[in-house]
Amino acid sequence: MLKLTDVPTEQVSAITDLVLAVLALFIFLYFIRPEFKSGWKRNCWICFFGVMFIVGLLGSVIHGFQIAGPERIFMWHVLFFSLGLFLVSFTLAIIGDLAGERISRKLLPYIFLIGLIFYFIAVSRIDGFIVFVGYQALVMIPVVIGYTWMGFRGRLPGAWYMVVGGLISLLAVVLQVRTALEFTFVWTFNHNSLYHLVQTIGVLFFFAGIRKSLRASI
Template sequence: MTDPREQTTAVTDLALAGAALLAIRRLRGPAGWRRRIWQAAFALLAASGVLGAIVHGLRLSPSTRERLWQPLNVLLALIIALFATAAVSDRWGERTGQRVLPALALAAPGFAWLSRRLQRGFLAFIIYELVAMVSALAIYADLARRRQLPGADRMTLGILVTIAAAGIQTSSLEVVIGEIPFDHNGLFHLVQLAALPLLVEGVRKSL
């Protein structure tokens, strides 16, 4: 039988996928570069949630699980690349964002591949995420302080919660909520679910 903690992680993965689909719906509107970037990021988040639910929720052979982790890591790396592109676009303009996107998108699969080859690959991936998130935090905090971008304050809060989620991801924290066990992966998803509304509403306000 699959570990109950893996089952709850799978459920929270699906919840994250559902929230990402709702985010795409919330961001519907006139076509534009920034809107497309954010919707693409949330689409990849939804896909990674479904794939994560499969990896955590089903009884798979080690080889199958390993094969599924590779595209999952690529999806996660691409989400971070799109997030960074959006932050660059908001700070330095869409043209700059369009210039950096190809490099970030091409680097993401390479980093995902490298992270799977390292002894503590996922820790390396979390560091990659934290570097991107801290950079985005600095950008949106500055934009909020200068009042140059509507919604930047909410996005700053959303990024702070995301960074907290990443910290939980690297821990060995486990809790039981109402007799339901959560390991660090499930808790990471729960905290990330709290960050999404802040990010989405901030983005909506900025578009």
């Protein structure tokens, strides 16, 4: 029988992970509505938010319950594989916006291979999640630069929301790598829970940008 953790920082991390998962689920359900035309871009984002829901749910369980032995190892493997798919769908969606759908489709097998490489590297390290955070930091740089350029050129509705989302995600990365960070304000927050909270705000901006660009194509 699963037992809830009694570590305050882990309890808060579990709650904030769950908040991120619920948000991702609502956005997933929003974009699968028939009012949005089916297409490569929409499908990439639907996959992204669907996987985000799974990742957030798994993270909430890992943080929130006392799980040891093979079960915990198995859950981390599933989480890292899901994070690989998370990165693949996000990267393909961004490439589709910045370079075009044809190039995004063409790069699918190579981006998927990168996702698999990420998985194998992550499961081979004790601090495997930091590999994900490093990839996130790298991919957010072209996100900020690319969408800024598209915003100035007026080439994509919602581009500036994407820029803000990218900047907030970079801030989340900075908080995540500051592993000694911890403070108490009603609850006890550490680098994990702060990462989740800041990333949640970033996701809201990404949602606004994606929604605006998809609505422009209706």
